[in-house]
Amino acid sequence: MPSSTALLTDRYELTMLEAALASGTSQRECIFEVFARRLPDGRRYGVLAGTGRLLDLIERFRFDDRELDWLRSNTVVTGAALDWLADFRFSGSIWGYREGEVYFPNSPVLIVEAPFAEAVLLETLALSVINYDSAVASAAARMVSVSRGRPLAEMGSRRTSEDAAVAAARAAFIAGFDATSNLEAGRQWGIPTMGTAAHAFTLLHDTEEDAFRAQVAALGPGTTLLVDTYDIPEAVELAVEVAGTGLGAVRIDSGDLPVLVQQVRAQLDALGATGTKITVTNDLDEFAVAALAASPVDSYGVGTSLVTGSGAPTAGMVYKLVARRDDAGDWISVAKRSAAKATVGGRKTAVRRLTARGTALEEVVSVDTTAHGEFAPGAEVAGARPLLVPLIVEGVIVDRYRGPEGTLLAREHRESAISELPVEAFRLGRGEPVIPTVYR
């Protein structure tokens, strides 16, 4: 049994629970909404990720004896609240954009409907997961869009926290990366893993030739040999000598890539290794990938810039109460009033309006401040694709979005959703969101 996720939570969620239990408001039905007020500076669209992981983490959001003992002994909350937490199981419903969906400012990517006491507890966990995973997926999608179909591998585990690395690998895969270096991401999420050798392996041996021979003996001639430990032309020659013209690939991890790649391709071809591929891994980001479009690169490995969201390490989403019932059972739209952080109150539905040819035109968010009965997300708008699907229905998790299968589904959905975007979405330069978000 995996451990509880219940304390991955800001303390104020429990103190609010305690106060609400005391004041008799804890069971008021509420609607909380997750959305981004804006995209990261200059980005044209975002890619939602994390939903599938979040479902697992909500399932494990239980206050067992270990959690309750700690809360009690640290007087975080007391008596009635502890009893309530001991019995806590999320019994509400959650709708959301499908994982892999693109999103824009104010897209209601997650909608949590539950009594206040339940919904308030999920704020930190939901935001942690969605904010980080979406930051990575949004950066990754830009890299994918400029890679011209060449495979991309995620290899940034060392540049983000050790568990975040697993989430990053998954988010990158959803956004269209083909593989990851991270073994745990392979195990947990079924993502193909890759990697052969580092400079340390060459330096371990008395000569580069010893190292190449050792690697080819163990991993076969189809392996990827790292050729920039000493002198690249010498290493390329040696690599083909050792592995033969059937050598799988050479990897270049430093230097002036456009020039080097051209030289190495010419050298490999001259040596008869015309099928040997070239992979590059030197501090790449979407701009460096784009700059290599005309170079004979076969695949890319991306690390730091990917796992740190390429300048936008968090998606900046918030979790806001937008509607609640009053004591008479009527729904009330609510919103903070401060100028800079104003929120549109009321329960939302969302659709993406498309042209006849299937190109996205606008994000239509409907605010329904009166009727809150059956939740029929956007079914009523013609020429539009509904964006909200049920993820948890009265406490029961929809299984298809979970696990390796759910991850693969999210990857497919991302491809389909991205394909609807106008071509301007894929310019790397700064701009406005590629379609507007309009309220109806």
Next chain:
Amino acid sequence: MPSSTALLTDRYELTMLEAALASGTSQRECIFEVFARRLPDGRRYGVLAGTGRLLDLIERFRFDDRELDWLRSNTVVTGAALDWLADFRFSGSIWGYREGEVYFPNSPVLIVEAPFAEAVLLETLALSVINYDSAVASAAARMVSVSRGRPLAEMGSRRTSEDAAVAAARAAFIAGFDATSNLEAGRQWGIPTMGTAAHAFTLLHDTEEDAFRAQVAALGPGTTLLVDTYDIPEAVELAVEVAGTGLGAVRIDSGDLPVLVQQVRAQLDALGATGTKITVTNDLDEFAVAALAASPVDSYGVGTSLVTGSGAPTAGMVYKLVARRDDAGDWISVAKRSAAKATVGGRKTAVRRLTARGTALEEVVSVDTTAHGEFAPGAEVAGARPLLVPLIVEGVIVDRYRGPEGTLLAREHRESAISELPVEAFRLGRGEPVIPTVYR
């Protein structure tokens, strides 16, 4: 028993192991070094964090049946390598800068000495932990240095991955933050937790007064009331009316803080609530904290910019083989030769040279390319403070650096190490590292 950390690893570490086992080089004794080639753009110093967490994670770095089965069925490695992994326990030694120590470009913050097969496996885990935690601690230290002794609370869990959030809270505490909103960080690392209520709590109630009364009833008048949901002056007046002049604090989470804080202070004083504190939490970073120096703020809550390293979300450290034994048992210094990423080979020791008054002058890294006998870190340099301490000695972890006690120790050490820095270190503007790193 907490789960294994062994697959939080890049695949190439295992393929290198397999190839080295086959070529007979796997047991060559090696020295790997963790260092940053440079500080993040314009920073004057870095703060090392993560060491205490890393020791726990190395203890759990075991290949149990679950890990071995997955590696086997995915043919990551085969026969001999699987047998070797089944028996793996780290038997080597690790030295490092003390957690909380300041560091500069090329400071050897971690030195791993072990047979290649063992040392190579720790690369990803060590870097993930040290890179993220140090990024947060380095940003946090800058915020602490401009806070003029006013308390700082970490509240960024929602803006980083859910487990990274716990690490971030710990790193911020080491760097001088006083508390965190993250409950798991409280449980695991003994960090004081804080937090009372969000806007949702006010919006849940029919009136702001109902909300304030509910909160004060549950948490007492010493609580912190959030006053910017609707109208700040009205809320401040109401807060004092409900809680009395003994109200603990008011929190402002939006708006033009220097102006608002001044107004709220005047209003509180006029209402007789002269002891009521003001805490601010609106998208702060080190620059915003510095800009509030002359305002009557009593404490700060910092989120996004802290957990994302305030523009530098990774410390960018690398894990490099710098020396190994050859078959005759002699130590050989090794280094990659490529221009952009050249490494200084050889085993290092490091001391910080200080003036007679105890101000840091330079980081002295001694490269010892010949003698590699007893490891006596820097004891020989007069007027200097040795920087390396043993963390793991022949497989045995030094316990004093672990757990809540180790975290507290790191916090104290950070305070002492920072106090040695020249005053220019604390300028927020961009500059060079405040002391040079010199090789002897």
